[in-house]
Amino acid sequence: MIPDYQSIMLPLLEFIADGKEYKMRNVTDELAIKFGVTEEEQKELLPSGVAPVFYNRTAWAKTYLKKAGLIDSPKQGIVIISKRGIEVLKKKPSSINVKFLKQFSEFVAFQTVKREDESETETETSEEQSIQTPEELLEMAYQKIRKSLASELISKVVELSPAFFERLVVELLVKMGYGGSIKDAGKAMGKSGDEGIDGTIKEDKLGLDIIYIQAKRWKPGNVVGRPEIQKFVGALAGQGAKKGIFITTSNFTKEALDYTPRNETKIVLIDGEQLAQLMIDYNLGCTSQQTYEVKKLDSDYFGEE
Numbered sequence: 453m454i455p456d457y458q459s460i461m462l463p464l465l466e467f468i469a470d471g472k473e474y475k476m477r478n479v480t481d482e483l484a485i486k487f488g489v490t491e492e493e494q495k496e497l498l499p500s501g502v503a504p505v506f507y508n509r510t511a512w513a514k515t516y517l518k519k520a521g522l523i524d525s526p527k528q529g530i531v532i533i534s535k536r537g538i539e540v541l542k543k544k545p546s547s548i549n550v551k552f553l554k555q556f557s558e559f560v561a562f563q564t565v566k567r568e569d570e571s572e573t574e575t576e577t578s579e580e581q582s583i584q585t586p587e588e589l590l591e592m593a594y595q596k597i598r599k600s601l602a603s604e605l606i607s608k609v610v611e612l613s614p615a616f617f618e619r620l621v622v623e624l625l626v627k628m629g630y631g632g633s634i635k636d637a638g639k640a641m642g643k644s645g646d647e648g649i650d651g652t653i654k655e656d657k658l659g660l661d662i663i664y665i666q667a668k669r670w671k672p673g674n675v676v677g678r679p680e681i682q683k684f685v686g687a688l689a690g691q692g693a694k695k696g697i698f699i700t701t702s703n704f705t706k707e708a709l710d711y712t713p714r715n716e717t718k719i720v721l722i723d724g725e726q727l728a729q730l731m732i733d734y735n736l737g738c739t740s741q742q743t744y745e746v747k748k749l750d751s752d753y754f755g756e757e
Contacts, residue, residue, distance in 0.1 A: 453488075453489075453493070454487075454489055454493050454496065454505055454506050454509065455487045455489075455509070456509065456583030456584070457509035457510070457512045457513045457516075457583070457584075457585045458513070458547075458548075458549040458550060458583065459547075460483060460487075460509060460510055460513040461513045461516065461517055461547075461548040461549060461553075462545065462547055462548040463483060463486055463487075464479060464483060464510070464513050464514060464517065465517060465522055465523065465533065465537055465540070465541060465548065466541065467479055467482060467483065467486075468523065468531055468532060468533045469533055469537075469538070469541055470533075471532065471533055471538070472532065473526065473530050473531070473532045474530065474531055474532070475529055475530060476510075476511075476514060476529050476530065476531055477529065479510070479514075479531065480506070480507060480510045483510060484506060489506050493505075493506065494506050494507075498587065498588065498591055499591045499592075499594075499595055500591055505588075508585055508587055508588070509585055509588075512585040512586065512587070514531060516550070516553060516559070517537070517548075517553075518531075519553075519558060519559050519562040520536075520553040520556045520558060520559040520562075521534055521536045521537075521556055521558050521559075522534055522536055522537035522540055522548075522553075523537055528749075528751045528754065529751075536556075587746070590744075590746070598729075598732060601728075601732060601738060602725060602728035602729055602732060603728070605728040605731055605732070605737055605738065606672070606701055606724045606725075606727070606728050608737070609669070609701050609724075609727070609728075609737075610669065610670075610671050610672070610701050612669065614669060617667065617669040617701075618650070618651070618667060620736070620737070621665065621667050621699055622634065622651075622653070623736060624727075624730060624731060624734060624736050625653055625665075625697075627734040627735075627736060628730070628734060629656075630653050630654060630655060630656070630663065631653040631654045650665050650666050650667050651664075651665045651667075652664050652665065653665060655695065661695065662693065662695070663695045663696065663697055664687070664688055664691065664693050664695065664696045664697075665696070665697050665698075665699070666684045666687075666696065666697070666698045666699070667699045667700070668680075668698075668699070668700040668701070668702070669700075669701050670700055670701055670702040671701070671702060672701075672702050672703070672724065673702065674702050675702055675703045675704060675705050675708075676698070676700050676702060676703070676704045676705065676708055677704075677705045677707060677708055678705065678707040678708045678711050680698075680708070681698060681704075681708045681711050681719065681721070682711065684696060684698055684719070685713045685717055685719065688717055689715065689717065693717070694715075694716050694717050694718060695717070695718050696717065696718070696719050696720070697719075697720045697722065698719060698720070698721050698722070699722045699727060700722070700723055700724065700727075701724045701727065702723065702724055703723045703724060703725075704721055704723055708721070709721065
């Protein structure tokens with residue numbers, strides 16, 4: 453199990469207690485051994501996929517200890533215990549956490565931000581009980597907002613007319629790189645008239661292959677079962693086609709998801725949740741309200757000449 457970042461603070465400080473300089477990468481490896489973090493767990497990524505969870509938590513534990521003046525970082529990626537850190541260890545604390553670090557003015561100053569009205573407030577009043585790092589909390593909040601938006605999108609899409617939904621599917625696929633232009637893709641949709649097929653779209657801009665599409669604008673709860681998928685596969689076989697996309701605003705049954713055609717036909721199933729997430733990813737039907745950039749130190753800029 454991956455420890456929370458507050459649980460990492462004391463072991464990290466104890467590991468560098470001898471006063472020597474340590475590479476943070478090596479410290480992280482040793483802490484993984486101490487906590488029994490498996491190789492698989494070390495590869496576990498944050499929701500954004502930008503960094504491993506254990507690495508992120510160790511880095512934040514180091515940041516907090518540094519802001520409290522318990523460790524120093526003489527060079528990029530290097531840590532060493534400070535005089536204050538040595539004094540703290542002499543008192544043999546049972547743990548070091550956010551609440552413990554608040555005894556140091558530098559740490560309190562680090563946690564205090566100035567708002568637009570010029571008043572000052574501590575940023576993380578509940579952080580003492582939190583096991584997530586600030587970065588994890590930010591990502592969790594982002595995922596909640598995204599999930600709420602996805603629900604709104606599907607509710608709106610279900611209300612659309614079949615023609616509007618068809619255009620939405622075309623535009624999304626084009627934004628994803630299929631079909632060439634909206635004009636070319638639009639001509640293909642709805643022209644087939646074959647049972648089980650709503651339209652076709654080019655797999656690439658050159659039209660080297662064709663993908664057949666089935667789109668079901670169904671309300672949540674009206675799930676798509678295996679018979680619908682088999683019907684679609686049969687329709688593809690009748691066209692000599694091998695690739696198809698089945699999109700629904702609802703869900704698929706387990707039997708539908710588990711169904712695999714015996715021939716070479718490849719079917720991609722996209723349910724309502726996936727459809728909404730793709731719409732968000734490709735900015736279809738939604739706009740950016742606010743953008744927050746999470747930046748980190750550019751070590752290359754500060755490299756030795």
